[in-house]
Amino acid sequence: MKIGFFAPQTGRGASRSEIARACDVAEEGGADSLWSVDHIAIPYGFKAEYPYASHQFGTGADDPIEWWDCLSVLAYLAARTEHIELGTGVLILPYRHPLATAKAVATIDALSDGRVLLGVGVGWMEDEFGALQLEYFRERGRVMDEQIEILRRAWTQDRVSFSGEFYRFPEVSVTPKPARSGGPPILIGGNSPAALRRAVRHGNGWHGIMLVPEEVRDYKAKLHRIAAEHGRVDEVPVTLLMALRLTRDASLYRSLDHPSRQAAIVGTPEQLVDQLLAYRDAGVEHIQLSASADSSFGTMSPVDTMEFILHNVWPALSGAPTS
Numbered sequence: 001m002k003i004g005f006f007a008p009q010t011g012r013g014a015s016r017s018e019i020a021r022a023c024d025v026a027e028e029g030g031a032d033s034l035w036s037v038d039h040i041a042i043p044y045g046f047k048a049e050y051p052y053a054s055h056q057f058g059t060g061a062d063d064p065i066e067w068w069d070c071l072s073v074l075a076y077l078a079a080r081t082e083h084i085e086l087g088t089g090v091l092i093l094p095y096r097h098p099l100a101t102a103k104a105v106a107t108i109d110a111l112s113d114g115r116v117l118l119g120v121g122v123g124w125m126e127d128e129f130g131a132l133q134l135e136y137f138r139e140r141g142r143v144m145d146e147q148i149e150i151l152r153r154a155w156t157q158d159r160v161s162f163s164g165e166f167y168r169f170p171e172v173s174v175t176p177k178p179a180r181s182g183g184p185p186i187l188i189g190g191n192s193p194a195a196l197r198r199a200v201r202h203g204n205g206w207h208g209i210m211l212v213p214e215e216v217r218d219y220k221a222k223l224h225r226i227a228a229e230h231g232r233v234d235e236v237p238v239t240l241l242m243a244l245r246l247t248r249d250a251s252l253y254r255s256l257d258h259p260s261r262q263a264a265i266v267g268t269p270e271q272l273v274d275q276l277l278a279y280r281d282a283g284v285e286h287i288q289l290s291a292s293a294d295s296s297f298g299t300m301s302p303v304d305t306m307e308f309i310l311h312n313v314w315p316a317l318s319g320a321p322t323s
Contacts, residue, residue: 001280003314004033004087004288005306007077009068013301019073022303023080029310033085033117034077035288038070038092039128046127052191052210053243053263071104078112087117089241089288090189090207094123094140095132098147098167099174102154106178114179118151119207119239120144121189136166141194148186148202155183187239191219200226205237210262213275213282216240220283239286240279246272246305248296265289272309273316281322 005026008018026034042064070091077086086108093101109116122140123129129137136143146164153160154174161171178184185204188195191211199206200223208219216238223236243264253267260266265275279287291309293300300308 001276001284001317002032002085002286003310004035004085004286005031006089006288006290006302007034007036007073008302009036009070009073011065014066014068016076018301018303019076020080022306023077025303025307025310026084027081029307030314031084031306031310032286033087033288034081035087035089035119036068036070036073036077037089038095039067039125040069040092040095041128041131042067042125043127043131046125048125048127051124053259071108074116075108075111078108078115081112081115083115085115085117086112087187087239087288088119089239090119090121090187092123093120093147094129094134094136094143098150099154099160099169099172101147102151103174105151105184106155106174106176109178109180109184110176112179114184116178116180116184117187117239118184119187119189120148121207122195139166141198142166145198145202151186152183187237189241193222196222196226199223199236200230200232203236205239207288208238208240208284210242210264211240212258212261213278215262216279216282216284237285238283239288240284241288242279242290244272244289244291244305244309246291246293246297246300246308249294269313272313273320276313276317277320280317 007022008014045061070088074086105118122144126137143166146166150162150167155178159171160174162169187205187207188199188203189207191209206223220238227236245264245266248268250268253271256266265272291302291305293305
C-alpha cells in the first residue's frame with residue numbers, strides 16, 4: 001500500500017512555507033504522494049451537507065474555511081518535488097470547462113515528468129454550483145462523463161472535436177500533451193453506485209472516501225461484479241481518502257462510534273499501525289491522509305504530524321505480513 005498526504009492548502013495554516021515544507025518532508029520521509037483538493041467559491045450560509053462525514057468547512061456555514069486553488073497548488077507541488085506522485089483528491093470536474101482542465105492538467109503532468117494522478121468527482125455542494133452559475137447540478141454525472149471523454153481526446157489527439165449533450169466544439173488544438181502516455185490515470189471519486197459504475201466504465205481506478213476496512217472489502221466486491229457485467233477484465237485499483245488523528249490516549253479509539261470510525265483513523269502510534277494494516281489487507285492500494293494530532297502531542301501542525309507518521313508509524317508496515 002502506498003501512502004500520501006494532503007498538502008496544507010486549506011484553513012488558517014495554509015501558507016507557501018508550509019506547503020513547501022510538506023514537499024520536503026514527503027520526499028525526504030518516504031511518502032509516495034501529495035494531494036490537493038478542490039473548491040472554488042464556498043457561499044456564505046450554504047445549505048448543502050457533506051455526504052461522507054460530519055465535517056465543518058470552517059467553523060460553520062457563515063465562516064467558510066480558507067481554500068487555495070487545487071490546480072495552482074498542484075503546479076507548485078510539481079515544481080517543488082522530483083519523485084513523489086501528485087494527486088487531486090478530488091478535482092470537481094463539472095466546475096470547469098473540460099478543455100481548460102485538460103490543458104492545465106496536461107501542463108502540470110509535463111512539468112512533473114508524468115507524476116499526476118487525476119482524482120475527479122461530480123461535486124456535492126449545490127450552493128457552489130449556483131455561485132458559479134452552473135445550472136446542471138442534477139445532471140452533473142452526465143456532464144462529468146462527457147468531460148472525461150473530452151479529457152482523453154485532448155490528451156491523445158492532435159485535432160480534437162466533440163458533439164455531445166453538454167459540450168460541442170469544432171476541431172481544436174489542445175497542447176501540451178501529458179508526459180505520461182495516454183494521460184494521467186483518472187481516479188473516480190465517490191461512494192455512490194453511480195461512482196462505482198463510472199469507475200469501471202471510464203476510470204483507471206476508484207477513489208473511495210471515508211470507509212472502514214470492512215466497507216472497503218464490500219465496495220471492492222461491488223466493483224468486481226460491475227466490472228464483470230461490463231466485460232472489464234483488469235482489476236480496478238482502489239485509493240482511499242481518510243482523515244487521521246494522532247493521540248496518546250489509547251482509550252479514545254475504543255470510544256468511537258461507527259460514523260466516527262468511518263471518518264477517521266484515530267489512535268496512538270501503535271493503534272494507527274493496526275488500522276493502516278487493516279486497510280492494506282482490505283485491498284486499499286494507495287491511502288490519502290488528512291493528518292492531525294490532538295493536544296496530547298502538544299502543538300503539531302499537519303506537516304509535523306505527517307513527518308511523525310512517516311518516521312514513527314509507516315516504517316512498521318513495511319515488514320508486516322499480508323493477512
